[in-house]
Amino acid sequence: MSELEKRVRELTLREPGDTLDQRVLSCFQSSGNVAARESVFGRHEAEVNAPLKNALTRIRRRVISGTISGFVAALLVGMAIGNGLPSVWSRFGHSPAGRSSSIPADGTVVSTYDEDASADSEFSHRHRMTPDLSQHLRDELQKRKSAGSQFVESHYLSAIAGASLWERQNGEKFDVTTHVSDRRFDMCRDCHRVGG
Amino acid sequence: MRAELEQVYRQHRQALFALALTITGCAGLAEDAVHEAFVRLCGMQKPPSGRLAAYVFAAVRNAAVDCCRRVKRERIVAETLFVVATISSPLAADAANDELAERLSREIDLLDESTREIMVMKIFGELTFDEIGSVLNTPAATVATRYRRTLMTLEERLRRDP
Numbered sequence: 125m126s127e128l129e130k131r132v133r134e135l136t137l138r139e140p141g142d143t144l145d146q147r148v149l150s151c152f153q154s155s156g157n158v159a160a161r162e163s164v165f166g167r168h169e170a171e172v173n174a175p176l177k178n179a180l181t182r183i184r185r186r187v188i189s190g191t192i193s194g195f196v197a198a199l200l201v202g203m204a205i206g207n208g209l210p211s212v213w214s215r216f217g218h219s220p221a222g223r224s225s226s227i228p229a230d231g232t233v234v235s236t237y238d239e240d241a242s243a244d245s246e247f248s249h250r251h252r253m254t255p256d257l258s259q260h261l262r263d264e265l266q267k268r269k270s271a272g273s274q275f276v277e278s279h280y281l282s283a284i285a286g287a288s289l290w291e292r293q294n295g296e297k298f299d300v301t302t303h304v305s306d307r308r309f310d311m312c313r314d315c316h317r318v319g320g
Numbered sequence: 321m322r323a324e325l326e327q328v329y330r331q332h333r334q335a336l337f338a339l340a341l342t343i344t345g346c347a348g349l350a351e352d353a354v355h356e357a358f359v360r361l362c363g364m365q366k367p368p369s370g371r372l373a374a375y376v377f378a379a380v381r382n383a384a385v386d387c388c389r390r391v392k393r394e395r396i397v398a399e400t401l402f403v404v405a406t407i408s409s410p411l412a413a414d415a416a417n418d419e420l421a422e423r424l425s426r427e428i429d430l431l432d433e434s435t436r437e438i439m440v441m442k443i444f445g446e447l448t449f450d451e452i453g454s455v456l457n458t459p460a461a462t463v464a465t466r467y468r469r470t471l472m473t474l475e476e477r478l479r480r481d482p
Contacts, residue, residue, distance in 0.1 A: 136402060147351075
């Protein structure tokens with residue numbers, strides 16, 4: 125130890141107050157009960173804070189249930205509006221149901237698409253079928269004229285239009301029920317299977 | 321554990337108080353910090369690894385820093401670490417030595433906080449450099465270097481005329 129260190133060590137540090145000794149020594153004497161006191165205090169604190177925690181839990185539950193019920197209500201309202209809109213729309217004469225095809229008495233099947241409707245159809249012009257369809261085809265068309273979406277019906281009609289040519293070439297009756305109604309294949313099931 | 325803590329307190333109470341006073345700059349806060357540290361230490365279930373005295377110094381230091389944060393006090397030494405008028409040295413009879421001791425205490429008070437912490441823990445707490453390093457989270461070699469440099473600085477200042 126150097127001379128300076130000795131000199132520094134000889135300096136007298138300030139004494140802490142007497143109260144510090146009392147406080148610290150009492151802490152040693154009661155330190156055996158510190159844990160017990162802390163645990164009691166912790167329990168007391170938990171009891172005091174219990175109503176607050178319960179209130180927070182209640183609020184959280186209400187928020188969650190409110191969010192879920194609101195979401196369900198919005199879903200139901202949306203479904204109701206979605207179902208009701210077509211009927212409301214039909215009152216103004218713009219119903220998509222009004223675009224359904226019709227078959228006149230002379231056997232000519234005319235698609236009654238509006239001009240603007242042809243834009244979103246895969247057929248850009250009025251689709252007219254030849255009148256020499258067999259009675260079987262006419263019956264099928266009569267059955268299906270009212271129901272179904274317009275798009276599916278037009279697709280069906282395109283198949284039928286090709287069918288008339290097919291009937292003429294083969295001398296057989298075109299069976300609609302066995303026809304493959306597919307966007308890519310306008311052909312009967314047999315031809316489809318064969319790969320024709 | 322309790323008896324060991326009491327022994328450490330009785331042996332180092334002045335140094336612990338001085339360390340807390342170095343950080344807080346206020347005797348009242350320093351006492352609070354020492355008390356708070358021992359309350360925490362008494363609640364410990366297992367004895368710490370290593371030397372207990374070093375652990376107590378670290379606990380007091382942490383408590384003092386917490387006290388400062390709580391009261392948002394700037395760490396400025398407002399109160400001296402030493403009793404200026406009373407010098408218990410055999411050389412105290414000599415007026416020149418009295419003056420030297422007063423100058424020395426004043427110079428130590430003027431040191432920066434971390435250096436004073438090292439001085440208190442090394443000289444009055446008798447901790448090793450490793451222990452001081454662990455208290456300050458600083459490498460022991462750094463602590464030793466700073467300690468020696470501080471001694472050199474103090475010697476140089478004392479050599480000058482007042």
